[in-house]
Amino acid sequence: MTNLNYSIDIHQLNGDFEGKLDTVISQEFQPVLELEIEKCKARKPNNNLKICFNFQGVEFITSTFIRICVASAKTVGKENFSIVNTNPLIKKTLKIAGLDEELNAS
């Protein structure tokens, strides 16, 4: 399950996720996210967009989803991207992948 919403006051795109972020979900999510990022950027073109993914309830992620995170972080800048509320298994998965810092995962 995925849910995206935009907080205009802090110019941040928030994603809420739960369950298994498998390949199918990731592939469906990718164009939606890309579109949403473009829309949000258009709202405040002179400000840096932030993206925050809430992983509360996420049990499993695929490399496809991680690639989406990496691409998103690249789009908005590493310092503007974060993942919060990872469970320990997901935290370790990102650690093994060497991406926990790059994606500001906590």
Next chain:
Amino acid sequence: MSDYKKIADELLGKAILAGAMFHQFNQEQTDHIVDKVFEAGFNARVRLAKMAAEESGLGLWQHKVIKNVVGTQLVYDSIKHEKTAGVISIDHKSGIMEIAQPIGPIFGIIPITNPTSTVLFKILISLKSRNPIIFSVPRRAPECCRKAVEICYEAALKAGAPEDCIQILPETNRELTHEVMVHPKLSLILATGGTGLVHAAYSSGNPALGVGPGNVPILIDSSADIPFAVENIINSKTFDNGTVCASEQSVVCEKAIAARVVAEFEHQGCYFLNKDETAKIEAIAFNQEKGVMSADVVGQPVTKIAKMSGIDPPEGTKILIAKQEHIGIEYSLSQEILAPILAFYEAPDYQSAIKECIDLNYLGGVGHTAGIYANDEERILEFSKIMNAGRIMVNTPSVQGAVGGIFNILPTSLTLGCGTGGKNITTENVTAHNLINIQRVCRRKVNEKWFNFDQSKYMDESLDINDILKEYNSNY
């Protein structure tokens, strides 16, 4: 940054991600993937064998089918019930629980002699241990390996395995192989190949599980069933035209039974070379300058070797046998030659026969495999204690015996550890359990002796070991 370094970075980057994904899998998910990959690999056994025989020009496709069966069915049988994810054992008495963790990206190096079977085997044990694997395939047999990888990868993905869990180097060359071997993100090199390659793997700075060269001596004792021994040796040595490193290289027997052994070999279709013929075979079978067997004879049938050397053995000859008197680097046929060529030694007595086996064992096959045919338990034990070999085959064809799962319950493997003698870290038949890190969760079980002993006494130099131990063990 060199192009090869970039390629290695890319491969390892993908492998690390695949490994991270794999880490999330439980035993059930892992086993499901292994089941499906086994099925796919097994179903492709004939196609891959024909490709391997044709492309490499070595061995017989029918025997390569059997190798592929060993690398899939028997390997699968030996690992399918093994626990490799999560908690793998709990010992309430000791308070120790073991948890398996995947080790991370593995670099699998494939030998020309057993290409597809080794690919299939390494894929199964890597997936079973939740590790991604990257392959370096032999230059003379790349396509059959690529096909094996493609078939297994497709099946693995369908079964839910992580993307890039199986990869292959885009090209085979020393520079790229080196870059992957030394890459800081690599966890283990699973090196099956020649001495130089295994040495390079161990020198890479990354952990490695390698193999050593074989120079398998076989002792036929006077207590042996000679026709049985000869039949088994022939079946083993002729398998895939002798390409397996565990194949018999020399037969040693006492003079008292030598004539019977020779007659039996001849009766069963082998040919003893005369001195001139032996010299011709030596000339083509071993490169004395380089100190290695000649690649031209590896895995070739007797007919082709005969033609190459200009000898004319009887039609249908199974093995060319050369009587030898000496053992050493200057004596070509006392060394490993992966072809249907066998050295034959007559020793004056049993003790001398064992000593010749020691010389052969240490000449180039230390730590690998040795064999004895005997019905005398004391002699079997003496031989076994004297030889330096990870596997001692008793009344067993050494090829089919050493790989495990056919004549014994050794773990089925196409990577046979040779211990420190072969510059390896293990004498085991390498399998899935060698590819996991085992964490030991230790519950508090105090050592009462330690805690009840007044440890200030260790500081007192006037107390010697007897004084200390007397009190340490007091009342226990």
